[in-house]
Amino acid sequence: MKDLIEVAGGKRLWGEISVQGAKNSVLPVLAACYLANGQCVIHNCPILTDVDAAIKILKYLGCKASRQGHTVYVDAENAYGYEISEELMHEMRSSVVFLGAILAKTGKAELSAPGGCDIGLRPIDLHIGAMEKFGAKITEEHGRLYFECPEGLKGTEIVLSFPSVGATENIMLAAVTAKGNTSIVNAACEPEISDLADFLNRCGAKIHGAGSNAVFIEGVEKLSGCEHRVIPDRIAAATYMCAAAVTKGQVVLKDIIPAHIGAVVSVLSESGCDIAIRNHSVSLSAPPVLRKMGTVRTMPYPGFPTDAQAPVMAVAALCSGTTVFTENIFENRYRHVSELCRLGANIKVEGRVAVTEGVKALSGAAVTAPDLRGGSALIIAGLSAGGTTKIDGVHHIDRGYENITDNLCQLGADIKRIRDYEERECETKKNTASGA
Numbered sequence: 001m002k003d004l005i006e007v008a009g010g011k012r013l014w015g016e017i018s019v020q021g022a023k024n025s026v027l028p029v030l031a032a033c034y035l036a037n038g039q040c041v042i043h044n045c046p047i048l049t050d051v052d053a054a055i056k057i058l059k060y061l062g063c064k065a066s067r068q069g070h071t072v073y074v075d076a077e078n079a080y081g082y083e084i085s086e087e088l089m090h091e092m093r094s095s096v097v098f099l100g101a102i103l104a105k106t107g108k109a110e111l112s113a114p115g116g117c118d119i120g121l122r123p124i125d126l127h128i129g130a131m132e133k134f135g136a137k138i139t140e141e142h143g144r145l146y147f148e149c150p151e152g153l154k155g156t157e158i159v160l161s162f163p164s165v166g167a168t169e170n171i172m173l174a175a176v177t178a179k180g181n182t183s184i185v186n187a188a189c190e191p192e193i194s195d196l197a198d199f200l201n202r203c204g205a206k207i208h209g210a211g212s213n214a215v216f217i218e219g220v221e222k223l224s225g226c227e228h229r230v231i232p233d234r235i236a237a238a239t240y241m242c243a244a245a246v247t248k249g250q251v252v253l254k255d256i257i258p259a260h261i262g263a264v265v266s267v268l269s270e271s272g273c274d275i276a277i278r279n280h281s282v283s284l285s286a287p288p289v290l291r292k293m294g295t296v297r298t299m300p301y302p303g304f305p306t307d308a309q310a311p312v313m314a315v316a317a318l319c320s321g322t323t324v325f326t327e328n329i330f331e332n333r334y335r336h337v338s339e340l341c342r343l344g345a346n347i348k349v350e351g352r353v354a355v356t357e358g359v360k361a362l363s364g365a366a367v368t369a370p371d372l373r374g375g376s377a378l379i380i381a382g383l384s385a386g387g388t389t390k391i392d393g394v395h396h397i398d399r400g401y402e403n404i405t406d407n408l409c410q411l412g413a414d415i416k417r418i419r420d421y422e423e424r425e426c427e428t429k430k431n432t433a434s435g436a
């Protein structure tokens with residue numbers, strides 16, 4: 001069943017919404033639940049297909065796992081599964097974040113090499129190298145990776161050649177119950193790393209320095225269950241700010257952590273948006289004409305987040321002047337550019353650089369979401385484009401945005417989700433063909 005999102009552009013966004021919990025925090029926290037002896041209760045879990053996939057993996061490993069609204073309950077006490085099926089790995093490539101927890105708990109792990117995805121090769125050499133340093137033996141056969149460490153993981157020092165978010169998370173999950181101490185040098189500093197450490201420490205782990213590039217973990221015997229509320233999704237917040245920016249709108253986003261969106265605030269302020277930060281909310285009032293943003297370089301946190309590059313590019317497409325993007329994190333994260341150009345944007349890509357010349361207006365067309373954040377960029381562009389924009393590939397968007405069409409409707413957008421569009425369209429073609 002394929003759905004379609006249809007946007008009639010030109011409506012000014014106005015009002016306030018609450019921002020969902022962070023997808024990229026929920027996933028490692030759910031993986032960490034596998035290590036806890038007892039029930040974990042995780043609040044503020046967004047309703048997303050990636051979260052559903054993580055719950056499926058926990059059940060496949062033998063856990064009791066269920067969701068009630070935005071709360072997920074996990075009990076891993078009597079779960080000792082150690083392999084993730086090809087099918088489940090295929091459903092969500094970030095399933096690799098379960099590796100550290102499975103290996104720590106069972107002394108072995110079997111999963112598929114995640115393989116590339118829409119935005120790049122997504123290698124896991126840093127994850128594998130780290131597990132070897134903990135003492136695991138690794139073999140690969142027919143695309144399946146086999147990890148073994150029957151004597152258990154031993155604490156060690158790991159120097160990351162790149163501050164990989166996923167590798168930092170897997171190392172933390174492997175280290176918390178390892179024998180001895182572990183230090184991570186050049187660790188990722190993203191807020192989701194700190195949130196994972198907060199969760200693990202609440203379960204009895206001893207992690208120091210999370211959120212900085214030097215993390216120190218003292219191995220403990222075991223972890224208990226706990227209750228935890230996941231941080232807000234800084235990328236969802238950035239996405240809704242961009243939607244307001246392109247519609248000359250005025251919105252308030254509640255339940256956010258302002259410190260997490262600093263780099264996006266500074267880029268949107270440069271385009272002329274008036275942004276005010278309050279304790280747990282941000283308000284954005286867009287100018288009648290957006291100014292160019294200059295240069296946007298994606299960097300590890302606290303630099304400009306790669307996940308906000310596509311949504312912000314949809315804003316840059318409408319700024320008066322040139323904005324130059326450099327994508328330093330992933331090697332293929334401009335698949336939304338061709339779709340934005342179908343809507344009338346003027347963007348040229350040369351390797352990791354995308355030069356965006358602002359245009360006065362975009363015009364609606366039929367486009368396809370190439371990936372999660374590219375999909376959100378097309379919605380943002382459609383909100384401003386004259387006429388109607390039809391977006392398919394909605395399953396990509398469902399991976400990371402909870403109820404994005406309802407939220408935008410609440411802010412005054414003319415946007416709707418058309419269910420089972422493909423079947424209906426075939427139905428029409430069939431009827432026409434048979435002259436029905």
Ligand code: EPZ
Pocket residue numbers: 023024025027094120121122123124125126127128162163164165166167188190306307329330331372373400
């Ligand atoms: C996490 O992916 C996020 N996903 C991504 O969000 C985000 O874009 C990324 O971090 C960067 O912030 C989740 O948290 C589930 P990395 P991750 O390891 O962990 C290279 C979204 O849209 N690398 O920091 O996979 C890698 O190829 C998603 O919500 C290696 O070379 O990112 C990339 O170029 C997309 N070897 C760079 O590092 C490795 O072993 C950053 O990757 C691991 C990574």
